Amino acid sequence: MRDIYHDELDEVGKRVLSMTRSITVAMEQASQALLDANLVLAEQVMAEDSKVDAMRTELEDRCFQLVAQQQPVATDLRVVISTIHLAADLERMGDLAIHIAKIARLRYPEHAVPPEAQDVISQMGEVALSLVTKVADVIDGRDIALANAIEAEDDSMDALRRKLFTLVLSSNWARGTEAAIDMTLLGRYYERYADHAVAVARRVIFIVTGERP
Amino acid sequence: MRDIYHDELDEVGKRVLSMTRSITVAMEQASQALLDANLVLAEQVMAEDSKVDAMRTELEDRCFQLVAQQQPVATDLRVVISTIHLAADLERMGDLAIHIAKIARLRYPEHAVPPEAQDVISQMGEVALSLVTKVADVIDGRDIALANAIEAEDDSMDALRRKLFTLVLSSNWARGTEAAIDMTLLGRYYERYADHAVAVARRVIFIVTGERP
Numbered sequence: 001m002r003d004i005y006h007d008e009l010d011e012v013g014k015r016v017l018s019m020t021r022s023i024t025v026a027m028e029q030a031s032q033a034l035l036d037a038n039l040v041l042a043e044q045v046m047a048e049d050s051k052v053d054a055m056r057t058e059l060e061d062r063c064f065q066l067v068a069q070q071q072p073v074a075t076d077l078r079v080v081i082s083t084i085h086l087a088a089d090l091e092r093m094g095d096l097a098i099h100i101a102k103i104a105r106l107r108y109p110e111h112a113v114p115p116e117a118q119d120v121i122s123q124m125g126e127v128a129l130s131l132v133t134k135v136a137d138v139i140d141g142r143d144i145a146l147a148n149a150i151e152a153e154d155d156s157m158d159a160l161r162r163k164l165f166t167l168v169l170s171s172n173w174a175r176g177t178e179a180a181i182d183m184t185l186l187g188r189y190y191e192r193y194a195d196h197a198v199a200v201a202r203r204v205i206f207i208v209t210g211e212r213p
Numbered sequence: 214m215r216d217i218y219h220d221e222l223d224e225v226g227k228r229v230l231s232m233t234r235s236i237t238v239a240m241e242q243a244s245q246a247l248l249d250a251n252l253v254l255a256e257q258v259m260a261e262d263s264k265v266d267a268m269r270t271e272l273e274d275r276c277f278q279l280v281a282q283q284q285p286v287a288t289d290l291r292v293v294i295s296t297i298h299l300a301a302d303l304e305r306m307g308d309l310a311i312h313i314a315k316i317a318r319l320r321y322p323e324h325a326v327p328p329e330a331q332d333v334i335s336q337m338g339e340v341a342l343s344l345v346t347k348v349a350d351v352i353d354g355r356d357i358a359l360a361n362a363i364e365a366e367d368d369s370m371d372a373l374r375r376k377l378f379t380l381v382l383s384s385n386w387a388r389g390t391e392a393a394i395d396m397t398l399l400g401r402y403y404e405r406y407a408d409h410a411v412a413v414a415r416r417v418i419f420i421v422t423g424e425r426p
Contacts, residue, residue, distance in 0.1 A: 168390060181381065
């Protein structure tokens with residue numbers, strides 16, 4: 001029984017990583033679609049989301065079956081329960097990538113991001129991508145040091161969001177209310193994406209140490 | 214063993230309801246603080262949040278112990294796993310009430326909400342309160358019909374958010390970019406609060422029927 005159990009647990013781990021890869025691609029493409037006003041890419045991100053949702057449902061079901069049939073305890077149980085949480089965070093990160101892609105689509109053929117905001121939005125996209133790449137490594141290697149580094153990198157996302165607000169609220173802002181709303185929402189989406197990356201990192205710390213960071 | 218188990222499950226149920234009551238009060242007070250520019254009330258909402266966070270952690274730990282010690286299966290396991298999800302959604306709803314209170318505090322002694330937006334924001338607060346009140350009843354009575362009604366009411370929140378956008382984007386908007394940003398974020402917070410209410414309702418449907426709505 002234990003062997004089947006550990007095979008199944010390995011399979012769950014692989015699927016979490018595969019889901020993380022999917023939302024990494026989603027974020028990469030969403031940011032690119034946004035900055036390049038690329039409609040095809042924006043719609044591609046949207047089309048892929050149902051796969052991410054299905055991965056989450058499937059992971060939840062697998063974890064549920066694992067608990068029901070194998071009745072794990074201690075660390076094993078912590079892994080399975082934490083995986084349910086991870087899957088929820090990852091799905092939400094996928095949703096946020098979609099929201100970003102939707103703003104690109106909404107403003108097409110115009111650029112949603114005016115030239116003076118391109119730099120800060122581009123940096124937010126880079127931080128998001130760096131975070132999710134680290135998340136994959138944290139999950140794969142149960143790397144606590146890297147998990148803690150994610151928290152620090154989240155601070156740089158918050159700093160970028162403040163920079164974006166400062167830009168939009170400056171007297172030089174000449175793009176009107178609609179663009180201000182877009183920048184507000186984009187800032188929020190990137191920030192939340194980073195928050196979920198932190199949540200995933202914390203869950204991995206919990207798996208490894210048994211204590212909430 | 215089964216009796217201790219069901220006592221513990223009842224206790225978990227009571228705590229979920231208690232947590233729901235806490236976030237109901239938080240939303241009621243946050244909306245009032247916002248509309249009345251009431252600093253004391255806004256800070257009260259913020260001060261209570263750590264209790265909600267503690268409730269969530271405590272619920273998660275109880276559910277974990279329940280699974281580890283009693284090894285529930287089938288419906289019982291579904292209840293426990295779903296409770297972990299419910300607690301996460303409820304905590305997030307509490308966070309969103311805080312975000313609303315923080316905007317009230319940020320603009321104090323001014324009103325964050327200009328007179329022409331008071332009506333729509335006030336309605337969003339009412340829908341949020343109506344939703345969370347129904348959520349408590351759905352959890353308490355495992356009422357599927359009511360759970361479905363929550364989904365319909367969420368549509369009215371989306372309609373209010375569109376109304377708010379229309380107002381802010383109209384040529385009559387004379388409150389500038391800062392107020393537009395505040396309205397954008399408030400709209401988002403209320404909408405997300407409603408989304409989490411829907412998520413809770415769906416979890417209860419899953420508990421009762423074993424199928425995802």
